[in-house]
Amino acid sequence: MENAFQEAVFWALAAVTVGGALLVVTQRDMLRAALALIVSFLGAAGLYAQMNAAFVAVAQVLIYGGAVSVLVIFAVMMTRDVPAANRGAPVQPAALAAAALLFAGLAWAIAQAEWTLLPDALPGPLEAVFVDSASTLGTLLLTDYVLAFEAVGVLLLAAVIGALALVRER
C-alpha cells in the first residue's frame, strides 16, 4: 500500500518536472515560461525529497524556487517589449534532432551500464546518514571539499559584484 502510494507520488512529481520543462521550451510568452520553470524546479525538489535528500530539496526550493525565479521574472519584465523574440521560438529541426539524439544516446548508456546498487530499503547505518544528511553534508563541505567550498563562495561574490557593476546606471 505504502509502496503504491510512493509510486503514485513519483510519477506525479516526474510528470510535473518534465511537463514544466516542456512548457519552458515551448511556451512563447516569456512570463509563462518563467512560471513553468518554477513549477519544474519545485517538482525536482520533490524528486530530491523522495531520494532521501531533504537538505538539497530545501536548498532547491529556497535558491531555485525563490531567488533564481525572482531574478528570471525581473529580467523578463525588464526586457518586456521584444515582440520579435517572443514571437520567435521557431521549432528548429536541427535543435530537435540534436536533443533527440542526445537523449537516445543517454538512454542507451543508462540501459547498458551496470552499477553496484544499494538495496531499495537502506541498511540501518546508511539510512541514518541519509536521514541526518544536513550534519554529514556540513562536515563534508568543511573537510573534504573545503577548498571547493571556499572557491565557490568567492565565485558567487564575484558574480554578484559583477552583476551589480553591469546593471548600474551611469
Add this chain to the structure above:
Amino acid sequence: MLERYLLISALLFAIGLYGTLSRRHVVAVLISIELMLNGVNVALIAFSRYTVPAAVRLGGAGDAAAAGALTGQAFALFVIVVAAAEAALGLALVIALFRARGTADITEVSLMRR
C-alpha cells in the same frame, strides 16, 4: 529505481538543450541552461542514493562510508551555487544588453560576426 531517475535526468537535459538551441529570447536561452543544470542535479542525487559508494565497496565503514554516501549531494549543492551565480550574472548581462541595443533577440546580437 536508479534507471528511472536517470531517464528523467536525461530527459530534462535534452529538453534544456533543445530550448538552448531553438529559442531566440536571451532569457529563454538562460532558463533552458538552468533546466540542463537541474537535470544534472537529479542524476547526481540519484547516484548518491542508489549506488554503493566507493568507500563502502573498498571496505570502509563509519564516517568514510557516510561521507561517501553523501558526496553526490555535496556536488549537487555546488552545482546549485554555480547555477545561481550564472543566473545572476547572465540576467545582468541580458539587462545591460537590452539597454545598449534595445533587443533581447540573440540572432540580432551579431557584432562579433562582422
